[in-house]
Structure formats: C-alpha cells, structure tokens
Amino acid sequence: MTLLKNREAVLAFAILLLVALVATRFPAFVRPANLVNVFNDTSPLILLAIGQMIVILTKCIDLSVAANLALCGMIAALMNGAGVPLPLILALAITLGAALGAINGLLVWKLGIPSIVVTLGTMTIFRGTIFLLTNGAWVNSHQMTDGFKALPRAVFAGLPVMSWVALAAIALFTVLLTRTPLGRSFYAVGGNPHAAVYTGINVGRTQCTAFIISGALAGLTGYLWVARYAVAYVDIADGFELSVVAACVIGGVAIAGGAGSVAGAVLGALFLGVINNALPVVGISPFWQMAISGSAIVLAVAFNAAQNRQPGRIILKSVEAR
Amino acid sequence: MIQAASPPRAIPDRLQSRATRALRSWETILLVVAIAVFTVNSFASPYFLNAWNLSDATFNFTEKAMIAFAMAMLIIAGEIDLSVASIIALTSTAMGLAMQAGAGVPVLVLVGLVTGLVCGAFNGFLVAGMGLPSIVVTIGTLSLFRGLSYIVLGDKAFTKYPPGFDFFGQGYVWWVFSFELALFAAAALAFFVLLHRTNFGRAVYAIGNNPTAAQFSGIRVARVRFILFVLTGLMSGIAAICLTSRLGSTRPSIATGFELEVITMVVLGGVSILGGSGSIAGVVLAALIMGMVTFGFGLLNVPGIVMSIFLGLLLIVVIAVPRLLRGK
Numbered sequence: 253m254t255l256l257k258n259r260e261a262v263l264a265f266a267i268l269l270l271v272a273l274v275a276t277r278f279p280a281f282v283r284p285a286n287l288v289n290v291f292n293d294t295s296p297l298i299l300l301a302i303g304q305m306i307v308i309l310t311k312c313i314d315l316s317v318a319a320n321l322a323l324c325g326m327i328a329a330l331m332n333g334a335g336v337p338l339p340l341i342l343a344l345a346i347t348l349g350a351a352l353g354a355i356n357g358l359l360v361w362k363l364g365i366p367s368i369v370v371t372l373g374t375m376t377i378f379r380g381t382i383f384l385l386t387n388g389a390w391v392n393s394h395q396m397t398d399g400f401k402a403l404p405r406a407v408f409a410g411l412p413v414m415s416w417v418a419l420a421a422i423a424l425f426t427v428l429l430t431r432t433p434l435g436r437s438f439y440a441v442g443g444n445p446h447a448a449v450y451t452g453i454n455v456g457r458t459q460c461t462a463f464i465i466s467g468a469l470a471g472l473t474g475y476l477w478v479a480r481y482a483v484a485y486v487d488i489a490d491g492f493e494l495s496v497v498a499a500c501v502i503g504g505v506a507i508a509g510g511a512g513s514v515a516g517a518v519l520g521a522l523f524l525g526v527i528n529n530a531l532p533v534v535g536i537s538p539f540w541q542m543a544i545s546g547s548a549i550v551l552a553v554a555f556n557a558a559q560n561r562q563p564g565r566i567i568l569k570s571v572e573a574r
Numbered sequence: 575m576i577q578a579a580s581p582p583r584a585i586p587d588r589l590q591s592r593a594t595r596a597l598r599s600w601e602t603i604l605l606v607v608a609i610a611v612f613t614v615n616s617f618a619s620p621y622f623l624n625a626w627n628l629s630d631a632t633f634n635f636t637e638k639a640m641i642a643f644a645m646a647m648l649i650i651a652g653e654i655d656l657s658v659a660s661i662i663a664l665t666s667t668a669m670g671l672a673m674q675a676g677a678g679v680p681v682l683v684l685v686g687l688v689t690g691l692v693c694g695a696f697n698g699f700l701v702a703g704m705g706l707p708s709i710v711v712t713i714g715t716l717s718l719f720r721g722l723s724y725i726v727l728g729d730k731a732f733t734k735y736p737p738g739f740d741f742f743g744q745g746y747v748w749w750v751f752s753f754e755l756a757l758f759a760a761a762a763l764a765f766f767v768l769l770h771r772t773n774f775g776r777a778v779y780a781i782g783n784n785p786t787a788a789q790f791s792g793i794r795v796a797r798v799r800f801i802l803f804v805l806t807g808l809m810s811g812i813a814a815i816c817l818t819s820r821l822g823s824t825r826p827s828i829a830t831g832f833e834l835e836v837i838t839m840v841v842l843g844g845v846s847i848l849g850g851s852g853s854i855a856g857v858v859l860a861a862l863i864m865g866m867v868t869f870g871f872g873l874l875n876v877p878g879i880v881m882s883i884f885l886g887l888l889l890i891v892v893i894a895v896p897r898l899l900r901g902k
Contacts, residue, residue, distance in 0.1 A: 312711070322869065359890065363897045366847050372834055373886040380883030388879075403805050486879070494717050497710070507710045539728045543721025549714030552586070 254420035259504040259559070264517040267526055274530045281444055281533055288411060294525030295418035296321075298518050299473045300492070301499040302425050303466030305517040309438045310459045311445065312360060312367035316352070317470045318492035322484075324349045326382045329391040329484035332400045341400070342475060349471015350464045352378060357460030357467075367459075375493070382486045386472045392394035393482035404480045414476050421469065426514045438462060442509025466504030491542075499524055502552040524548065584745035600844035604859035611863055612755040615870040622873060629750035633743075633820065635839070635865030636754040637813040639857070640833060642839040643765035644806040646857045648809040649840055650769075651802055652782045652849030653708040655697060659832035660719035665814035666824040670732030679738045685807065686815040693719055694807015694871070695800075723826040732824040743820025754816050761809070766854040770899045774798070783850030810848075833881070838889040839864055847893070864888075 275282040300317050307314045320551040328345045336344075352374070359370045393401070404414040411419075429435035441458045448455055478484045503510030503520025527548075528541055596602065613624045622628075641658050648655055668689040669682050677685065693715070693759045708795040769775040777798050780788040789795045818824055843853025843860035864885075871881050 274783050306812065355701070359894065363888065363894050365740040365893050365897070369837075369841065369847050369893060370890060372837065376831075376834060376882045376886035380879050380886065383877070383879040384883070494713060497713055501710055501714075507707050535726075537728065539724040540721070542717050542724050546716070546718025546721050550700065550711065551719060553710045553714065554700070554704060555707055 260513065260515045260519055263503065263523060264514070267523050270523070270526050270530070274526075274534060277367055278533050281338075281530065288294040290413070290525055290529045290558070291418075291522070292412050292415045293529060294521055295414045296473045296489075297305045297495060297499055297521040298420055298476055298523060299419045299469050299476075300496045301503070301517040301521040302421055302514055303469035304496045305460075305500050305503070305505050305512050306425070306429070306438055307367075307462045307466045308507060309442045309504050309509055309512055310455075311442050312370065312462065312508075313497070314353075314356060314458050314463060314466045315368065315371040315497075316356060316375040317466060317496055318489040319375045320349055320352045320470040321474040321477060321492065322488045322490075323352065323378045323382050324471040325478035325488060326385065326391070326484045326486075329396060329400075329478050330385065332396055333391065336404065338399055342472075344551065345471045345475040346468050349474065350468035353463040353465070353467015353470070354460065357463030360463065361456035361460040364456075367463075379482075379486065386486070388486060391484040391517075392453070396479070396482060399480050401482050404476045406489075414480060417472070417476065422514060422518055429514060434458075434461065439510055442506075442511070444510070450513050492532065494549075495524060495545055498549045498552075501549050501556070504552075504556060506556065507553070513517055520552075575873055584604035601853065601856050601859060602848070604842075604844070604856060604863065608859055608863050608866070609868070611866045615866060615873075618870060619873040622870065624749045627869075629752060629755070630754045631865055631869035632752065632758070632878055634868045635861045636752075636758040637816050637820075637840060638836050638864075639758055640761045640813050640816075641806065641809045641832070641836045642843070642857050642861060642887035643761055643854060644809040645836050646840045646845050646852055646854065647765070647775075648802045648841065649779050649837075649845050649847060650782045650849055650852045651778045651799060652785065653701060653799060653802065654712065654837070655708065655803065655806045656712040656833050656837075657697060657715040657719055657827045658806060658813075659691055659809055660672055660716045660723075661693040662814040662817060662829040662832060663723040663826055664693060665811045666818045666828050667726050667826070669733070669815070669818055670824040671726065673732060673735055679736060682736070682739060683742075683815055686818075687811050690807045690809070690811015690814060691804060692807070693810070694804040697807065698800040698803030701803060702796040713718040720826060727824070727826045733822065735819070735822055739819050740822065741744075741765070741819070743816045743818070754820075757812070758815070761812075762854060762858050769854055774801075778802070779850060782851070834882075834889075835864070835885060838885050841889060842892050 271282060271287075280286060300321070302316055304317060316442055324345045326343050327348060331341050332338075356367070356370050356374055359365050360367050382402065404412065404417075406413045408416060427435075429438065437453045437458050439449070440451065441455050442451055445455050448458075477489060481488075499520035500512070500517050501507065501520070502523055503512070503518070505516060505518035505520075524545055531538060531540060531544075590598070595657070622819065645655060645658065665686050669686050670782075672682055672685040686860065697708075697712055697715055700706050700715075701708045742753060747753055747756045768777065777793045780793055781795055781798055784897065785795050817829060839860045840852070840857055841847055842864065843857035847855065868881055869883070871884070
C-alpha cells in the first residue's frame with residue numbers, strides 16, 4: 253500500500269509498462285543498446301528538469317531555460333570557431349549559463365518581480381540576443397572542430413559522455429538536496445516562506461541560488477546539445493521549456509513549491525523520453541508529440557492534486573478544495 | 575499565483591485628493607508615453623503621419639488587445655492563461671476543417687466562436703472545477719491545443735478561404751476605420767462596462783485581492799473564475815477569426831508567441847500580476863503604445879526578433895521601475 257502511494261514507484265512502474273507495451277510489438281526497442289540510446293536522448297531533458305525542479309521547489313518557475321540553453325550553445329559554437337580550447341569553452345558555457353540564471357534570480361530577489369514575468373521576458377531577450385550575435389546565421393557542422401563535436405558522443409564504459417554527465421548531475425543534486433543545509437533550505441523556502449525567514453533562511457537569496465543552478469545546468473546542456481547535433485542557430489530547443497516543466501509536473505514536483513525530488517524529475521523526464529522515442533517506432537507521426545506532452549501535463553497535475561488532497565475536516569468546501 | 579504573500583500595507587494618514595490621484599495614476603503616465611511615442615515616430619519617419627499608414631498600424635495590436643481585455647480580468651482575479659495563442663491555432667484549424675467540409679462564412683464564424691469557447695471552458699473546468707493551479711494547467715493546454723493543430727495539419731496549411739471571409743481581417747467599416755478596429759473599440763467598451771460598472775467586475779477585484787474573503791462574502795469564486803476563462807477563450811476565438819481572415823491561411827504555427835505580447839500588454843497597462851488591481855483604460859493605452867512602437871520600428875526596418883527583445887525588456891522594466899522608485 254505504501255508502495256502504491258510512493259509517487260516515484262508508480263511512475264517507474266508506468267515507464268516499465270510503457271516500455272513493455274512497445275516491446276510486445278517491437279522487441280528491438282528493449283535491446284540494451286536502444287535503451288542506452290533512449291537514456292542518452294533524454295539526458296538534456298533530465299539535466300534541465302533537475303534545475304527546473306529546484307527552482308519550482310522555491311515557489312518560482314524558470315521559463316527561460318531553453319533560451320538560455322540556445323544562447324550558451326551558440327556562444328560555445330562561436331568560441332569554438334574563434335579557437336578557444338574545449339575545457340575553457342565548457343567552463344565558460346557553464347559560467348555564462350549561471351550568469352544568465354543570476355539575472356533572473358536577482359530580478360526575483362532584489363525587485364520581488366514574480367518569476368513567471370521575469371523569465372517570460374528574459375526568454376525572448378536571450379533568444380533575441382542570439383539573433384543579434386549572429387544576424388540569424390547558422391553555425392554548421394563543418395565550422396566546428398572534431399574535438400568539440402566528439403566529446404558528448406565519446407563512449408566511456410559503455411555509455412556516451414552525455415549520459416555520464418546526466419548521471420553525475422543526478423548523483424550530485426540528490427546529495428545536495430537531501431544531505432546539505434542549502435538543499436533543505438530550498439524545501440523550507442517553498443514549504444513555508446514565512447517560517448523559513450524565522451529559521452534564519454534568506455528566502456530571496458535561496459531563490460536566486462536556485463535560478464543560478466538552473467542556469468548553470470542550461471549552459472552546460474547548451475554546449476552538449478550544440479556539440480551533439482553539430483549545429484547552432486537561433487531556434488534550437490524552441491519550446492523545450494515546456495517539456496522541462498512537463499517532466500517536473502509528471503515527476504510529482506508540486507508547482508506551489510516545497511515538494512519534489514530529483515528521482516521524480518528524472519523519472520518524469522524519462523517518461524517523456526520513452527514516449528518521444530517510441531512514437532516513431534510504433535509508426536505515429538512526430539507531430540503528435542506536442543499534444544501528448546500537453547495531455548501528460550494536464551493529467552499529471554490533476555493526478556497530483558487528487559493525491560495531495562488531505563483528508564480532514566472541511567469547513568468551507570470550495571475554498572478548501574483549492 | 576506562485577509568489578509569496580505580500581507584506582501588510584501601510585495606511586497613510588491622509589488620502590490624496592481625487593485630482594492628485596488621477597495625475598499620479600499609471601494611466602496618466604501611459605498617456606504621456608503614448609503622446610511621446612507618437613511625436614517621436616512622426617519625426618523619425620516621414621511616412622508615419624498618414625491616415626492609411628496609421629490605419630494599417632492598428633492591425634499590430636487589435637487582435638492581441640481583444641484577448642488582452644479578457645486576460646486583464648483574468649489576471650486581476652489572480653489567475654493567468656498562457657494558452658491563448660494555442661487556442662488561436664486550434665480555432666483557426668477548426669475553421670480550416672469546416673472550410674474544407676464546404677462551410678460558408680456564417681458557419682465558419684460560428685465554428686470559430688464555439689471552438690474558442692470550448693477551449694476556454696476546458697481551461698476553466700480544470701482550474702475552477704478541479705482546483706488546479708492555472709499556470710500549470712494552461713502550460714499543459716498551451717501544448718495540447720497547438721499539438722492538436724499539428725496533428726491535423728502537420729507541415730501543411732489550409733488556404734482558399736471562401737470569398738467574403740476576408741472582411742473580418744481586411745474589411746473597412748468606414749473610410750480608414752477597419753472592421754478589426756471597430757471590433758477592438760466595441761470590445762474595449764464592453765469590457766470597461768463589465769469590469770468597472772457591474773457586480774461581476776467588483777467580484778473579480780474581490781477575488782484577486784482575497785479569494786477566501788470573497789468566498790465568505792458570498793461571491794461564487796469558482797463560477798466567476800470559470801466565466802473568466804470562458805471569456806478569454808471566446809476572445810481568443812474572435813481574435814482567431816480576425817487573424818485567419820487577415821492572413822487568409824492557417825498553419826499550426828499561427829500566432830506563436832502571442833501569449834507573451836498579450837501578457838506584456840496587460841502588465842504594461844498597469845494590471846498587477848499578483849492580482850487585485852488594474853483597469854481597462856490602462857490596457858487600451860498599452861495596446862496603442864505597443865502598436866505604435868511596433869509600427870515605428872517596422873518603418874525603421876528593425877527585424878521582428880529585435881522587437882521581441884524590446885518587448886521582453888519592456889515587460890521587465892515596466893514592473894521593475896515602479897518597484898525601484900518605491901524602494902521596493
């Protein structure tokens with residue numbers, strides 16, 4: 253019974269069921285090599301979903317992650333063209349991502365502007381900046397050095413580096429969230445901001461830190477994305493922020509803050525990843541993806557609400573229901 | 575909304591006089607900005623001060639502003655709808671399907687209105703009926719509605735709308751006054767009356783300020799919320815009819831990014847994103863300003879994506895400046 257109530261277990265079961273369902277018709281789908289592929293394809297989503305989850309934990313939302321990813325990816329590609337060595341590119345991409353996240357965070361912290369407004373604004377500003385940098389030109393495969401393109405694909409102990417990065421992030425942020433004061437303060441800020449203040453937590457600074465983490469992950473993913481697909485242009489990862497939020501909502505992260513786990517966000521991302529990879533296999537047009545992830549968000553949020561509804565004395569029904 | 579509760583307000587010893595309040599109001603600032611933008615534009619380009627050019631410029635904002643009126647009420651009530659642009663896409667696709675089935679102009683309009691209404695009711699049911707947070711629900715339906723449009727159309731498009739359908743987006747009522755402009759004026763008037771002169775409008779403010787208190791004072795909170803979502807869907811449907819008629823075609827990517835411009839318009843118009851305050855007059859002025867700025871940039875050959883940077887900056891600056899001035 254407790255297993256049934258465990259969000260992550262239910263989700264993991266749903267993913268296994270989904271994979272098994274596809275496997276009954278197309279056994280090749282469950283070959284280890286293909287499953288590794290699915291995980292690798294989903295790695296960018298996992299990385300961003302972890303960052304987004306931390307932001308949502310603190311009662312905020314970051315709609316600018318995809319634009320941040322695209323801007324950092326483009327700048328990584330441009331630096332590569334200018335002959336900057338790869339380790340420096342990586343460091344700069346992460347730093348730039350963190351700096352862009354800090355812009356969001358500072359606007360939320362210092363000016364108290366709602367995060368949805370801030371990130372809706374910075375989303376267009378970041379993407380517009382790519383256009384200003386390049387005048388709309390693409391950076392194509394032949395303009396990138398081999399080392400730049402090879403890193404995310406390099407196989408290491410059976411897994412590509414991109415998957416290893418995702419696994420490392422999962423491990424790092426699980427420890428950060430469950431075993432450090434900073435991690436606990438994310439939950440405290442989202443669970444009850446007023447109580448958090450009285451326990452000595454700076455709510456604004458904690459929210460700002462969450463945005464910086466989300467931004468840094470977006471910057472890192474920006475390099476990985478551009479290097480893996482070997483192309484950079486204004487519209488890469490367009491609308492990806494919706495999939496990221498979807499992964500979090502499906503993973504049981506409460507949009508009102510204070511509840512969620514790295515495992516949940518990762519499973520939510522994998523759920524979407526499996527669907528996206530299975531669609532072409534079972535012969536459904538990729539044009540269905542958008543509607544499916546939309547329905548998944550709506551269903552997941554309805555499911556979350558039904559599960560979190562606490563039994564107790566209801567004084568005024570329709571207000572309590574909210 | 576997902577923001578922490580605001581600190582308690584200080585109540586001043588003396589209230590300002592009516593005249594001082596009017597002079598210091600956000601609407602007055604907007605009016606000054608609108609006049610300034612108009613003046614700068616007239617000097618920046620010799621083509622700006624021309625009745626037909628100005629008439630063309632109104633198409634920049636009429637469709638978005640029609641949605642912005644309903645969105646303003648929704649935001650005042652403390653909710654938000656991010657799916658409006660996707661409702662336009664789905665509505666336009668539904669009209670395209672009806673057109674393929676041989677529907678005439680009246681049926682097309684009916685299909686458009688009903689589709690918008692149904693989409694709004696769906697959002698409203700999820701938010702007001704099931705008590706789900708509007709921001710996530712409408713992020714979901716944003717993806718769902720446009721996704722349905724992609725399923726129907728894929729990489730294709732509906733064209734060949736029947737003759738006569740072009741009137742809604744391209745027709746003129748009198749001289750340089752387009753049908754869309756007339757519709758915009760009518761919508762502005764209707765929403766002004768609804769928000770500022772009816773019990774329903776007062777209920778919207780009450781819910782935005784304190785939903786629990788509103789409930790205890792006998793306002794049917796869930797029903798008002800539901801109606802607001804239906805209204806936003808309906809206005810998106812009307813905007814979809816105008817836009818489809820103006821473009822003469824439907825692609826699944828139609829109206830991409832409209833939600834941002836609509837919300838920017840509402841916030842620029844002085845509506846508090848946290849709910850509880852704002853006015854229709856402010857939104858009208860914001861629509862005029864955004865339309866003129868876009869038009870002015872267009873005359874100066876500024877590319878669309880640069881305008882979107884400007885809009886993003888505008889959205890943040892407009893909220894940031896008053897907070898900075900007040901010392902937060």
